[in-house]
Amino acid sequence: MSTAAPRTRIRGGVGESVERPDSAPKAKGEFQYGSDLRREGMLFGATLRSPHPYARIAGIDTAAAKKMSGVKAIITASDLPTRELFGLMKLDQPVLASGKVRYVGEPVAIVAAETAEEARVAARAITVRYEPLSPITDPVAALQPDAAQLHRRGNVIEDVLVEHGDPDARADVVVDGEYELGMQDQAALGPEAGLAIPRQDGGVELHIATQWLHEDLRQIAPCLGLPESKVHLVLAGVGGAFGAREDVTLQIHTCLLALATKRPVRMTYGREESFYGHVHRHPAKLWYTHGATKKGELVFVRATIVLDGGAYASSSPAVVANAACFGAGPYRVPNARIHAVGAYTNNPPTGAMRGFGAVQSCFAYEAQMDKLAAALDIDPVELRERNALRNGDAIITSQPVEGSAPVADVIRRCADIAMPNGEIPTEPIALPGGLGNLTHGEGVRRGVGYAAGMKNVCYSHGFDDFSTARVRLARDVRGPIAHVHTAAAEVGQGIVTVCAQIARTELGVERVEVDRPDTTIGSAGSSSASRQTWMTGGAVLAACREVKAELLARARKAGRSPDDLGALLEEPIDRTVTHRHRDTEPRDAKTQNQGHVAFLFAAHRAVVDVDVDTGLVKVVQVATAQDVGKAINPVSVVGQIEGGIAQGLGLAVMEEVLLRDGLVRNASFTDYLLPTTLDMPPVVTVLIEHPHPDAPYGAKGVGEPPTISSTPAIVAAIRAATGRELNRVPVRPDDIVFGAPYRSGWRITPGDDPRRAVRAS
Amino acid sequence: MSVHISRHVDDVLDNLSTRKDVTILAGGTDLLVEINFGRIRPSNIVAIDRVDELKDHSRNGHIRMGALVTYTRMLETDVGSPALQEAARTIGSPQIRNAATIGGNLGTCSPAGDTLPVLAALEATVVLRSKGGERRVAFGDFMTGPKKSVRRPDELIVAAEWEDAGEAQTYMFAATRNAMAISISGLALVVDRARRRVGVGLGSCGPTIIRATDAERFAAGLFDETGWDRPARPSDAAAREFGRLAAGAAKPIDDVRGTVAYRRHVLAVMGARALARVAVVP
């Protein structure tokens, strides 16, 4: 794609920090989220969920609930019109449980009633007879040959083995480690919400807060027994997504209730239900070994990675593949064997979350890089720089990194950012424990840590990844105006602004309106994989170029200047373009060759103060250099970086869905702790702009890298302050105070098949 | 659900005595959470937040703090207890502190209520009033279990009272988040130099707020030696011993917020730090 500069500079174009249209309404509480939608005569939906992690359903009795005041419909599995299963990648998840429930929170019945309260009360009045079965909650145990099978095809969701060079190579210096990540929640501030409106033609219109309208459509329609043409989706106001809205949650339920009652139905999850309603980040157990020469050149990486997929597959196959592909990090590794397996268990299902598999392995391989640096007595930044991938080097799947690969740059530029003031503060609010008034400086030690990470942008492995954009250039009494229509979900990342900026720059027109995304236009693909700027930005750019070409043709024909828009736009120009990135190759057994479109890199440096006596942490500063290709809207890019670091910090020191025997113990923001402004440090950002030749204006994605290496950088800093091993996140105060490292309870040689694990006695 | 807005204490008491299943609403920061979680479904609510008599706060050696004094007000005025002020500072966020009241903290009576260890250490009195009259209950007798107290359903908490114990006091707690967090464990220490008394209240480490009497006696012994009127830094060993005794009084459990081992450990650290800080305050 060419990156020719536009002829006329226009305000609000590419490269400018443009204010988003949704920011002021959101700050003022005026933005209409999915949960704010209303319609005349609207009913409210509620869901009855399983209290058991694993049980047989012996009977469901809805008779009493049906008679309750306000109740208009109750639907259980036996009432489903057609297809009973849905799923992003595998058709394995029941719309409503029948036969068995496989996790706590699995939907069993849905109710529509005149008020939300009546719907909830009626749902509770449904009696379900369960025969509890013994749940499997350790993913390694689930993979062993003697484990009970949770699904017909067994407990393996996905099995990816990546081998490179001589996987059994030997090295002078070898370091080992085992690691664990707890379950993180996306914790979008807007819980799930949708409004379904039955249509005259027997179809349904669904207003939904989602990440991908067309994928929802593909999964919803068959479960309603309707052709896709009779199901129309419109994007409702989305209050954050982070991966949690990639899967279907209440979409099918809301439509089923609307069709059954012939009335509009709204479903909205509260915070607690949201914890049960959507997938989380995969908890992971990892076993690693790294080998290097005495001079500090990596010789091999071997790892076994087990991801807990929970009860249903969701996007686990792709998450497992990512954990494996990026399992050695942004380094030149000549020899590798990474065996990653995703297991079904009776824990809540896990799926997409910002960083998507790359987060889990990065925590482990960056800890390993620090161990290696210590073993070799080399500065950790130096070691990373020395092994950094360069343009043309292959990653462990044998795919060369092409286009732009400023890895050494992000590492060095990050390390060069000025350190914060060296003095430890004295006022408690700026110290570990914050408002707890715990230390006035007693026990506080400072530490510094580094980490780098990588991930793909766009969909990989042969997936037909495309986006569609329609651009219409017209004029009205106020002059020329462009309309941009795509189905790209604005989830808070700012794609609406990016589309408008591109249209302004390309068309030289200041007034641009971006229409509400819906399914009357072709798919834009998902607002995930850091891909919308590349894909939908690319589609808008291509459509604008076609519009521009038509404008020039008209000008030539009329013998007018192309700037004479008044005359040339007698008839509007309207173009719809489908944009695809270059083909990727499907995965085969061991290598993935050209599996990915392109790669994103970032490095983080964290400075932390730790109260070593109480085990509490205050992150003082995070510095980052990120490879963004080109910042189309710099203020938005910085926003993504700061937000992503906040999520990385959360995973490092506080965010975890606590499970015991499949039960969620903290399904509320009282005890699922998210960082507050007092926990979030100042972030110093350096943007590295090496345009990627295939991307619009060279802009790579920016959403995910901030979440990937910020976590290991913070934990490295805590290690530096405390001398503790800290091989599990989130790091708990106990880990710092008592120092007992995490042990998996399994003996696995890194790189081996986790199905042959041996219980450590 | 009916909501009655009261403006006078007598009206509140009338409602409490004549109606069944009445729930008091002050700032609502606990009550609404309970309702949202479906833990309670009150049929009658009496909102007391406009009852001005309950907003009074007087101090002249003896402090009387009306039930409706909010944490924000505690931070804006000299409340007659630096530790209570520190406790108020730890609570919630500005929005919560603007609405939440001391009466509500007592009404909920959670072992994690941050003002309660301070009231315990101050040996405060809870003033309860009903149609039948007023009774005064020592804080130590007020709380009987997690979210349980001797308050009868027809009684309104009107105030908390305590004797001014001077400046040598502090409150602190441990939590994994730097703000807006429920304490894993908290500790209040009051050294009343004039009355020659030490009070230690522990939060979030047992079914009720716990008085660490061994630690109190130990510290009193130290002050007997060094002189009650003289600020003096305790030795590290003495501070540690005080912390050890404070932690020894705890009856912690493992829960989502923390482990038994950590709670004991951090109480010992807090005890040592508290004594070292307070002993140097005149």
Ligand SMILES: Cc1cc2nc3c(=O)[nH]c(=O)nc-3n(C[C@H](O)[C@H](O)[C@H](O)COP(=O)(O)OP(=O)(O)OC[C@H]3O[C@@H](n4cnc5c(N)ncnc54)[C@H](O)[C@@H]3O)c2cc1C
């Ligand atoms: C986000 C958030 C953060 C919080 N952080 C903290 C914290 O850090 N530390 C902490 O201790 N608490 C915290 N809380 C809990 C709460 O804010 C406090 O317990 C507060 O003191 C409750 O006061 P209120 O006026 O809001 O009580 P309400 O919610 O109005 O009432 C609480 C209970 O007390 C009863 N009640 C209230 N007033 C009286 C009265 N005068 N007489 C008899 N009964 C009465 C009510 O019936 C109810 O049962 C937090 C709450 C939230 C929502």
